[in-house]
Amino acid sequence: MSTIIAAEPAENAIAGVSLYRAIWRWHFFAGLLVIPFLLNLSITGSIYLFKDEINNTAFAYRYIVAPAGEPLSPQKVAAIAEDAVPGSVATSYKDPAGPDRSAIMTVSSDAGSSLVFVNPYDGKVLDTVETTQEFNTVVKHIHSLVYFGDAPNRIIEIVGGFVMVLVVTGIYLWWPRRQTGGVVSVRGTPSRRVFWRDLHAVTGAFAGILIFFLAITGMPWSGYWGSNVQSWLGSHGLGYPTQLWDDVPKSQKVTADILPKVDWAVEKAPVPLSDIAAAQSKKPVGLDRAVAVAKQAGMAPGFDVAIPSDPTGVYSAAIYPDDLAKERMIHIDQYSGKPLVDISYDQYPVLGKAIEWGINTHQGQEYGRANQFLMLATCLMIILSCITGVIMWWKRRPAGRLGVPPMPPQRSVYLGLWIIALAFAVAFPLSGLAILLMVAFDQLVVRFVPPLKRAFA
Numbered sequence: 001m002s003t004i005i006a007a008e009p010a011e012n013a014i015a016g017v018s019l020y021r022a023i024w025r026w027h028f029f030a031g032l033l034v035i036p037f038l039l040n041l042s043i044t045g046s047i048y049l050f051k052d053e054i055n056n057t058a059f060a061y062r063y064i065v066a067p068a069g070e071p072l073s074p075q076k077v078a079a080i081a082e083d084a085v086p087g088s089v090a091t092s093y094k095d096p097a098g099p100d101r102s103a104i105m106t107v108s109s110d111a112g113s114s115l116v117f118v119n120p121y122d123g124k125v126l127d128t129v130e131t132t133q134e135f136n137t138v139v140k141h142i143h144s145l146v147y148f149g150d151a152p153n154r155i156i157e158i159v160g161g162f163v164m165v166l167v168v169t170g171i172y173l174w175w176p177r178r179q180t181g182g183v184v185s186v187r188g189t190p191s192r193r194v195f196w197r198d199l200h201a202v203t204g205a206f207a208g209i210l211i212f213f214l215a216i217t218g219m220p221w222s223g224y225w226g227s228n229v230q231s232w233l234g235s236h237g238l239g240y241p242t243q244l245w246d247d248v249p250k251s252q253k254v255t256a257d258i259l260p261k262v263d264w265a266v267e268k269a270p271v272p273l274s275d276i277a278a279a280q281s282k283k284p285v286g287l288d289r290a291v292a293v294a295k296q297a298g299m300a301p302g303f304d305v306a307i308p309s310d311p312t313g314v315y316s317a318a319i320y321p322d323d324l325a326k327e328r329m330i331h332i333d334q335y336s337g338k339p340l341v342d343i344s345y346d347q348y349p350v351l352g353k354a355i356e357w358g359i360n361t362h363q364g365q366e367y368g369r370a371n372q373f374l375m376l377a378t379c380l381m382i383i384l385s386c387i388t389g390v391i392m393w394w395k396r397r398p399a400g401r402l403g404v405p406p407m408p409p410q411r412s413v414y415l416g417l418w419i420i421a422l423a424f425a426v427a428f429p430l431s432g433l434a435i436l437l438m439v440a441f442d443q444l445v446v447r448f449v450p451p452l453k454r455a456f457a
Contacts, residue, residue: 003122008385013127018408020173025405027169028393029438030162035386037159042379042386045214049364049372049379051136059135062117067099071120074103074305079211083103084125086132088114090307092260095294096120097275097302106131108262121166131260154430157222159433163215167208176206184424191393201387206379213380215357220264224430225298230268239265239352248272248331248340250369251312255329258306263327264359265352272340273312274333290315293330293337302324309337322365324356324395377399404456407447414443 026308047054053062072080078090088107096103103120108111115134117126119447131137139215145152174183180454181187181198183205188195199349220226233239250270255262259273291303303319327345332338345356357366364372408414421439425432 016411016412019453021406021408023169023172025407025416025442026439027166027173029442030165030435031389033392034159034162034166035390037156038163038294038382040145041143041156041159041218041387042382044139046376046379048136048139048143049375051139052133059127061205063102064100065102065119065121065126068121071096071103072118072123072353074291075121077103077118078105078287080118080123080125081107084116085109085114089309090287091423092258092304092306092345093291094145094260094304095291095302099412101302102126106240107416111232138390144221149453153223157219157225157428157436158431160215160219161428162224163452164212164428165424165431167204167212167215170201170204171208174201190368193392194393196388196395200392202384203231204385207378207385208376211385212383214362214375214382217362219428220355222430225428230264233265233280233355234268238349239355240269241347241349242269244341244343244347245270245272249276255316255318257311258309258316260304260306262318263320263329263417264350266329266343269326271316272314272331272333274308274310275335276313282335284314284334287315290317290334291340292330293317293332297328297330297339297342299328299330303328314340322364322368324360327356350434369437401454402456407442414439 015356029195063273069082074093074095078093082090082105085107086109088109090105091108092115093108094106096102102117105116105117105118108114113131114128114157115131118124119126132141133250141147143213176183182194182201184202186195186198188198190196220229231240234242237243249272251273253271255271256267261420287307289307293315294303294305299317300319302321306316306318313334315332315334316329316333320327324345329341329343330339331341333340345353348356360366361371362375364375377388393403415438421432421435423432425436442456446456
C-alpha cells in the first residue's frame, strides 16, 4: 500500500513535467517559425492603423483642397481624369468626404488602373498614381504578402493559426506555479536570461487576449479559410441578407469585382443587372444622376460609385466608414436610376455583423482614438514578445545546437496533443495541417535521426 501511495505522486509529477515540456516544445517551434511574419504583420499593421492620418499629412497635397465656390459635377471630374490618363476610361468615382477633400477617380487603360486626384472646384489634377502603388495599398499588400503570390499569402493564414496556439500555450507556460516572479513582475537585469524570460511571459500574458483577437479577426482575409467561410455564410444567408437579391436579375460579377473598397460580408454578393429591355429605348442616367440618387438615399459623404462597363451593368454606390452604422451599398439601374438593392449594416445577420465588427475593430476604426492606440499597443507588444523570445532563446541555446526544449519523458502525453491538433485542423485546416506536420516531424523524424536529435536538443 505504501508503495502505491509513494508511486502515485511520482507518476503525477512525471505526467506534469511531460505536459509542460510538450507544450513548451510546441510553443518554441511555433514561435520560431512565425517570428519573421509576426514582425512584418505588426510593423505594417501599426502603419495601416493610421492610414487616414498619413493621407492627411504626408499626402495632403492630393487629399486636401481649399473650398472655393460650387464643385464640379462628377461627370466633369470623370472627363478631367480620363484626359489626365490618355486612353483611359473612368471605372469609379469617390465623392469628396467633405468640402475640403479632393474627388478621386479610378480610371483603367491598357497600362492598368490608376487613381486620379482632382480638385473638385477648379478641376486641377493634384496627382495620378497606379492603384497598386498607392501608399496604404502597398502597406496592406506587404502586410498580407499579396505581392509575393498565393503561397506566401497562405503562410499568413497558417501564421494566424499559430498565433492562437502561441497565446494559449504561452498562458499555460506563464500560469503561476509557486514562483515569486515572472507573473506580474520582471526579475533580474537585461544581462540575465530570467529578465528576458519574465518580460516575454508577462508581456504575452497581459496582451494575450488582444493578440488572440487580432489573430482571429484577421482570419476572414485569409485566402483559404476566409474565402471558404465567406462562401458558406453567403450561401446560407448568414453573411449578408440574400433575400434582397431574390427579385432582381443577377450578373456573373460579384461586388468585389467592381468597387475599389467593399465590405467583407458582401465581397462575393452578386451584382444585379440593369433592365436589359430598357437598353433599347433609354439612355443611361449618367454618373451625375447616380451620385444624386445615392445622396438622396441618405448615403454618408465619401462614398464610391462604380460606373457600369457594359449595357447591363449598374451604378454601385458604397461606403464603409469608421462608423459601422453608416455602412451602405446601393445598386442603381443605369437606365431608370432606380435602386435595385439597398443594404446597410443593420440588415446583416448576426454572424455577418459580428465578423464586420471584428474587422473594423482590428483596423482600429470602431472606437476612435482609443481603438487605434489599443491596437497599436498590441502590435508593439507583439514586437516586444518576438524580440524577448529571440533573446531568451539565444541566451539559453547550447553551443552548436538549436536549443529546443527537451522532449517530454512520458511519450503518451503526445496522444492528447495529437487530438488537439486534429481538432484545430478541422477549425483551421491550413494551420492545423502545419501543426500536424510539425508534430509528425518531431515524433517520427527527429527522434530517430541522430544528427537531427542532437541539433534539436
